[in-house]
Amino acid sequence: MNILKQIKNLFTGASPAKAVSCNFIFPYATDPEVKRKQIWENLQKGLLFEDTGVLIPWTATYMEIHRIAVKRRDSGDRTNYFLGEHNILDGFHSFVGVMKWADKKSNEPFMYTDEYLGTDDVGNEKFLMLKDKLTALLGTPNRIDLEKFGHNDIGSIEWQQGEIIISLTGIEQFACKYRMYIGLDAD
Known part of the structure; x- marks a missing residue:
């Protein structure tokens, strides 16, 4: 199963078509004020990978992040997960990463990407x-x-x-x- 399908199934428990059609707004409106509202509304739920139509919810645990990471790097007091290159925030090409400190449990939700x-x-x-x-x-x-x-x-x-x-x-x-x-x- 390719990584995109794994991500969609992990966070939606559904088929890719359902993942794209629910829980977030995309494509965005052309009106700047409406687009701003739509992006903030999506961000309240999670981070939208616009290029793949996948929303990573803020409720996702580090274990779930571990499962979808394309690369992992352990270094002493932390683990860095690389989630791949994705378009976010209206087309910004980002190298999305999540860091887990050693004292965090795997079943805790992640707090941010960097x-x-x-x-x-x-x-x-x-x-x-x-x-x-x-x-x-x-x-x-x-x-x-x-x-x-x-x-x-x-x-x-x-x-x-x-x-x-x-x-x-x-x-x-x-x-x-x-x-x-x-x-x-x-x-």
């Missing part, structure tokens, strides 16, 4: 591109806390609605490093 955007100039360019794309898509960020480190931006930008936070972060740790997080508000 993507490493890169370092220094390449990471900063992707960070700023996503800032513009997400602002156009989701509206004005709820929080912007940026500063310059040389010619690169570091800090964080957050969009939040309901329990969901989308965060772009840039830190300086021997280089400027950038990530995107999408998931549940931990508070």
Whole structure:
């Protein structure tokens, strides 16, 4: 069974046709305000892989994530699961990952996905591109806390609605490093 069918069956318990036809809105409306509402509505339920028509619900456990991961990397205090390359958030080509800390149980639901955007100039360019794309898509960020480190931006930008936070972060740790997080508000 191919990976797409495994994902759809795992999270829907149904045929692929049913997985595509229920629980999320896609394709999105062309009107920007309606599209914004649709994307936030989907995000309240989980992360939609737009290219495959699969919604990974926030109720999915680490064990379920383990079953659908295309790659797994264990490193000391954490396990990183790579869920593949997918289009998310109105066509952004993402390398979707989930990290499980060693103290988390396999039957606990995962809280967020993350993507490493890169370092220094390449990471900063992707960070700023996503800032513009997400602002156009989701509206004005709820929080912007940026500063310059040389010619690169570091800090964080957050969009939040309901329990969901989308965060772009840039830190300086021997280089400027950038990530995107999408998931549940931990508070």
